[in-house]
Amino acid sequence: MTRLAEVKAFLQSISFRELTLSIDLLASAYIGYFYLQRVFYATPEQLASSTWLSALLLQVIIYSIAIMVISYIVLAFVSDNELEQPLDVREKQINLVGYKYTAYILQAGICIAIFQYQAEAQGFGPSIEYNIPFLPLHIMVSAFLLAEVANYSAQLYKGRTGDIYE
């Protein structure tokens, strides 16, 4: 099979759900990149400012909602009522597998944030050493964004390979 034929076969095999998940994944990855980029390139004064942090979190929420709404409007135009169709049994199973990885990452993120908060209260840890205020909050937001990316990636991978039994 030539490369062109392979691309054509792939495009024909892709489902509308995979397209939706791909767009969700791209949107989540962009939001994650936006947040981490802002945090990494922030000045120490910005990092210490709760006003700056609140504005950043508000921006993340607004961008998330705006990107999701725009992508679903575009998808609604290109689909034949496929957005309204309920998930079948296999897709529900794949959905659950995706949420399992989300739960792992969120649990890990919350545990790390709690340990970090305790360490900060005792006067040691990375937030003291590298002077990063609100580090537990950054850890939890990063875990949330990473969990979203992992959820969509796992669903796409499991849906494509069919390897849904674990």
Added chain:
Amino acid sequence: MSNGAISNSIRTLRFMNNEMTQKQLAEKIGVTRQTVMAIEANKYSPSLEVAFKIAHVFNLPLEDVFQYQQHE
């Protein structure tokens, strides 16, 4: 779950039924084409309800569509 324990004859049966496409079968049993593809490739074992629906589409008993081989 072990792979390959349940096999099926769906691909053959589709061609014997006026070369029914995966999409047509998927619409009749209320799942997506990707799910039919996964079932045909033995990558996914359908629910009992979906299995009965597939057998009903081909007007055959369940055991003529799906075969179960127990591993030693």
